[in-house]
Amino acid sequence: MAKAAKKIKVIEQVRYSCALAALHSVLAIDRAVPILHAGPGCGQRLSTALSTTNGYQGTGYAGGHAMPCTNSTEAEVIFGGEKKLKELITHSLEVMDADLYVVLTGCTADIVGDDSTEVARGFQKQGKPVVCAQTGGFSGNNFVGHELILGAIIDQYLQPSEEIEPGLVNVFSIVPYYDAFWTGNLEEIRKLLEAIGLKANIIFGPGGGVNALNKIPKAQFNLLLSPWIGLTNVQQLEEKFKTPYLHYPVLPIGPTETSKFLRAIGKYAGLPSEQVEASIAELEKPYDYYIERSADYLLQARVGLPSRFITISDSFYALGISKFLVNDLGLLPGTQFIIDNIPAKYQADLEKEFKDLSPTISAPVVFTNDSGTIREKLRETKFRGKPLILGSAWDQMIAKELNGYQLSVSFPVADRFILNSTYIGYNGALRLAEDIFSVLVSSNY
Amino acid sequence: MSINLTTPEAQIRENRLSSITGYKGSIKDLATQAGGCSLKSGERGFTQTTACSLGCAQGQLVLIKDAAVVGHSAIGCGSDTIQSNINNRRGQFSRELEYTNINYINTNMTEEATVFGGAAKLREGIREAYRRFNPKVIFVTTSCVSGIIGENISGILEGLAEEIPVPLVPVHCEGFRSKLWASGFDAAFHAILTYIVKPAEKKNPNLINIINFSGIGRKEVVRLLGRLGLVPQFLVQFTTVDQLSKISEAAATLSFCGTLGSYLASGLEEHFGVPYIKSLQPHGIAGINSWLRELGKVLGREEEVEKLIEEETAAIASELEELREKLNGKRVVIGMGPSFSQNYTRLLQELALEVVWAASWHFDQRHDYGEIPATILDLAKNEKDIPACVSELQVHEINNLLRQLKPDLFVCRHPGMAIWSAKLGIPTIFINDEYQSFGYQGLINFGNRVADTLANPTFVQYLASKIKLPYTNWWLEQDAFTFLGEAPPKKKERITKAVV
Numbered sequence: 001m002a003k004a005a006k007k008i009k010v011i012e013q014v015r016y017s018c019a020l021a022a023l024h025s026v027l028a029i030d031r032a033v034p035i036l037h038a039g040p041g042c043g044q045r046l047s048t049a050l051s052t053t054n055g056y057q058g059t060g061y062a063g064g065h066a067m068p069c070t071n072s073t074e075a076e077v078i079f080g081g082e083k084k085l086k087e088l089i090t091h092s093l094e095v096m097d098a099d100l101y102v103v104l105t106g107c108t109a110d111i112v113g114d115d116s117t118e119v120a121r122g123f124q125k126q127g128k129p130v131v132c133a134q135t136g137g138f139s140g141n142n143f144v145g146h147e148l149i150l151g152a153i154i155d156q157y158l159q160p161s162e163e164i165e166p167g168l169v170n171v172f173s174i175v176p177y178y179d180a181f182w183t184g185n186l187e188e189i190r191k192l193l194e195a196i197g198l199k200a201n202i203i204f205g206p207g208g209g210v211n212a213l214n215k216i217p218k219a220q221f222n223l224l225l226s227p228w229i230g231l232t233n234v235q236q237l238e239e240k241f242k243t244p245y246l247h248y249p250v251l252p253i254g255p256t257e258t259s260k261f262l263r264a265i266g267k268y269a270g271l272p273s274e275q276v277e278a279s280i281a282e283l284e285k286p287y288d289y290y291i292e293r294s295a296d297y298l299l300q301a302r303v304g305l306p307s308r309f310i311t312i313s314d315s316f317y318a319l320g321i322s323k324f325l326v327n328d329l330g331l332l333p334g335t336q337f338i339i340d341n342i343p344a345k346y347q348a349d350l351e352k353e354f355k356d357l358s359p360t361i362s363a364p365v366v367f368t369n370d371s372g373t374i375r376e377k378l379r380e381t382k383f384r385g386k387p388l389i390l391g392s393a394w395d396q397m398i399a400k401e402l403n404g405y406q407l408s409v410s411f412p413v414a415d416r417f418i419l420n421s422t423y424i425g426y427n428g429a430l431r432l433a434e435d436i437f438s439v440l441v442s443s444n445y
Numbered sequence: 446m447s448i449n450l451t452t453p454e455a456q457i458r459e460n461r462l463s464s465i466t467g468y469k470g471s472i473k474d475l476a477t478q479a480g481g482c483s484l485k486s487g488e489r490g491f492t493q494t495t496a497c498s499l500g501c502a503q504g505q506l507v508l509i510k511d512a513a514v515v516g517h518s519a520i521g522c523g524s525d526t527i528q529s530n531i532n533n534r535r536g537q538f539s540r541e542l543e544y545t546n547i548n549y550i551n552t553n554m555t556e557e558a559t560v561f562g563g564a565a566k567l568r569e570g571i572r573e574a575y576r577r578f579n580p581k582v583i584f585v586t587t588s589c590v591s592g593i594i595g596e597n598i599s600g601i602l603e604g605l606a607e608e609i610p611v612p613l614v615p616v617h618c619e620g621f622r623s624k625l626w627a628s629g630f631d632a633a634f635h636a637i638l639t640y641i642v643k644p645a646e647k648k649n650p651n652l653i654n655i656i657n658f659s660g661i662g663r664k665e666v667v668r669l670l671g672r673l674g675l676v677p678q679f680l681v682q683f684t685t686v687d688q689l690s691k692i693s694e695a696a697a698t699l700s701f702c703g704t705l706g707s708y709l710a711s712g713l714e715e716h717f718g719v720p721y722i723k724s725l726q727p728h729g730i731a732g733i734n735s736w737l738r739e740l741g742k743v744l745g746r747e748e749e750v751e752k753l754i755e756e757e758t759a760a761i762a763s764e765l766e767e768l769r770e771k772l773n774g775k776r777v778v779i780g781m782g783p784s785f786s787q788n789y790t791r792l793l794q795e796l797a798l799e800v801v802w803a804a805s806w807h808f809d810q811r812h813d814y815g816e817i818p819a820t821i822l823d824l825a826k827n828e829k830d831i832p833a834c835v836s837e838l839q840v841h842e843i844n845n846l847l848r849q850l851k852p853d854l855f856v857c858r859h860p861g862m863a864i865w866s867a868k869l870g871i872p873t874i875f876i877n878d879e880y881q882s883f884g885y886q887g888l889i890n891f892g893n894r895v896a897d898t899l900a901n902p903t904f905v906q907y908l909a910s911k912i913k914l915p916y917t918n919w920w921l922e923q924d925a926f927t928f929l930g931e932a933p934p935k936k937k938e939r940i941t942k943a944v945v
Binding site for chain 2: 008009010011012013014016017018019020021033036038039040041042043044045046047048049050052053054058059061062064065066067068069070071072073074076077087088091092094095096097098106107108111112136137138139140141142369372393394396397400412414
């Protein structure tokens with residue numbers, strides 16, 4: 001059961017950002033450009049945090065200082081910034097080469113009450129591909145922002161389709177850039193779905209883009225592969241296009257969860273079970289090969305193995321990683337810290353998942369976004385042997401204090417350089433095992 | 446007095462230094478017009494995201510060792526503390542210090558706070574910062590949200606004064622107040638000058654304040670000043686609060702960057718009697734000579750300085766000559782903050798490179814001691830004028846400029862800039878460490894870096910062959926400054942004398 005952490009409202013150490021930081025969800029759509037109606041520092045700061053210091057992902061096609069921005073100062077705060085926004089959008093359409101322009105608002109624009117959506121609507125009426133999401137930083141975190149942006153695109157851009165394409169599945173899952181492994185992860189989801197005979201429509205990353213957006217209304221169904229983020233979007237799509245959705249809350253990492261996931265999605269899609277089982281058997285083979293090879297090490301190194309693993313991460317990774325380590329690698333969980341400020345209405349479901357990690361094993365959960373709270377909780381814990389902390393770069397310090405192992409998997413992944421790694425599926429599980437045990441073998445346990 | 450320590454906040458640079466963010470012309474023209482009322486900032490009809498004061502203020506303060514910072518803002522404004530923590534590690538590594546995380550708490554202002562105020566959260570943030578970090582001082586940085594809703598920061602801090610036994614210091618750095626992010630340096634230094642620095646009980650005639658950023662390459666400064674019997678202390682990152690309180694004991698203040706150091710150094714001079722060495726900055730030979738000579742003059746050690754200069758110059762003479770032959774005539778474009786841009790323009794010419802354009806992100810028409818920056822006056826003395834612009838991180842301008850000029854090399858400073866020249870296939874040097882070209886040996890090191898960068902351009906060439914810029918063909922054919930509106934008509938009178 002979740003223990004009620006002391007009600008701390010302030011946040012030590014940033015483990016997520018504000019709604020406007022979801023500008024990265026726009027940057028993750030091939031040939032989409034964000035237009036910020038925000039203060040002068042917002043774009044740079046959020047870009048530094050979510051791109052640069054999180055796996056060193058870089059600015060991509062039009063990120064960083066290329067993003068058009070009103071750079072609102074005193075004049076816009078006092079007199080309103082709608083006129084300036086209109087001018088900026090007009091020129092952005094001339095200057096920036098894109099298929100879709102997404103206007104995002106920051107704190108200043110939203111507090112002074114600019115009707116930015118109305119300004120964007122003016123361009124929509126002229127047939128321009130411009131949408132607007134109100135993402136003032138104070139209105140929520142970047143998970144909420146991600147939903148707001150997708151919501152704006154669904155609401156203001158997508159058109160109904162006459163036909164439905166059987167087997168086409170829209171994938172709504174991890175949050176681009178925030179998850180430093182997002183490109184590799186989405187690619188792995190695509191491979192898994194295609195392996196059982198579905199066509200994955202993935203919006204973010206290479207190969208997605210506006211074409212993928214335009215295909216959304218044609219899908220047979222939507223897949224929400226996430227504990228909670230994106231639920232409002234698939235519900236919105238159900239309302240607008242009557243597309244049904246499957247909500248699968250566990251990020252599939254490792255053979256147990258991945259095979260379970262593929263069976264569930266195969267069943268929902270109406271695929272013949274023999275076909276799905278045959279695919280799973282093929283997919284499991286390489287995993288089994290490597291796990292057999294590494295078993296010597298895993299058995300002989302027992303004395304150095306972590307006593308308990310702790311995750312300090314968003315609910316995606318916390319659940320996915322825990323299930324893999326418990327069900328496939330035989331490790332034991334300590335407290336799982338969930339930092340994504342998951343809304344209260346989804347907390348019970350997540351807690352239940354942690355309660356039933358396996359038929360015999362459950363893990364305590366703490367919901368908090370404050371590192372001070374996490375640190376105090378960990379200091380109170382009595383560890384026998386070395387704990388394994390799967391968190392962010394902030395957690396190197398507490399891991400050292402606890403004489404434990406540490407691997408950064410969750411924002412900010414500031415101590416690693418990430419390109420196309422994935423932690424999802426069978427391959428991702430192997431990669432996670434490589435990373436974890438590399439930490440072990442490189443330390444003097 | 447130009448530094449007013451009786452006000453709660455530093456005036457922004459637009460008002461204090463008549464700083465500008467939009468201009469196209471030349472170095473001589475900039476120098477001629479600087480300091481008066483004639484130079485006005487051009488406005489743009491199209492702008493890309495820049496930077497803000499909060500980042501500069503926070504970036505300085507979170508790296509003071511035993512201080513804590515409470516950011517009174519939405520959580521997004523705390524995001525770049527992740528970068529600060531990386532800087533923290535880098536600084537600790539170079540100083541062989543134990544690794545720690547920075548002491549930062551964000552008040553996470555949400556919708557509720559924008560409607561009802563965030564006083565309760567700010568109080569909690571301060572109490573938690575005190576309880577968790579046991580700091581010697583707590584700085585409270587403001588933000589757009591706290592500024593617009595009119596949060597009474599000083600009142601809230603005063604209310605906690607009895608409960609929390611360390612100075613609670615407001616730092617006014619709302620992003621929307623200034624187009625010049627460097628105003629944030631001033632906000633941080635104003636807070637330090639007003640709340641931390643104490644009048645000197647006794648002066649230390651050998652102690653020299655050095656205002657710099659993270660100070661990765663301090664060893665060479667220690668060596669050079671050591672030869673004069675002087676001991677540098679590096680400000681303000683990685684100092685302790687106690688050290689900061691005593692910086693008035695120093696015999697003089699030097700700065701690595703006129704943009705960074707102007708406010709703190711001038712404040713120390715005006716209010717605490719520490720002379721500010723108003724020289725060129727110590728990049729390249731002319732820079733380091735000027736830095737040392739002005740210092741020697743103030744301390745009465747001219748002869749020792751001349752001897753030092755002679756020996757150090759002689760030691761690099763042959764290597765410098767080799768480099769100059771190798772690099773002779775290569776065409777360079779520069780894009781940096783004003784102080785670095787001006788100082789590097791001079792330095793690159795010392796290496797026999799031809800600077801074909803000098804862009805700076807802003808331009809301070811004068812420094813806080815009332816004079817036009819020495820660096821621009823020095824450049825303007827040259828026979829040859831250099832085209833220049835003030836470009837506020839506008840990469841659409843820089844991209845078109847570089848396409849048009851096709852230089853052999855782009856030398857830049859500020860995160861997020863290097864990529865845009867590289868995408869054009871132009872070899873690029875990013876100046877991250879401020880000590881990269883410090884002094885005599887630094888010039889040689891930097892020259893070699895230039896030679897190495899030119900020697901193997903395959904990476905940027907590959908990028909350029911594969912990558913499309915995010916601009917329309919229409920834009921790429923326009924003049925770089927199409928969206929930079931004309932500055933308002935010139936007016937007469939100058940506030941200070943321009944010496945050109």
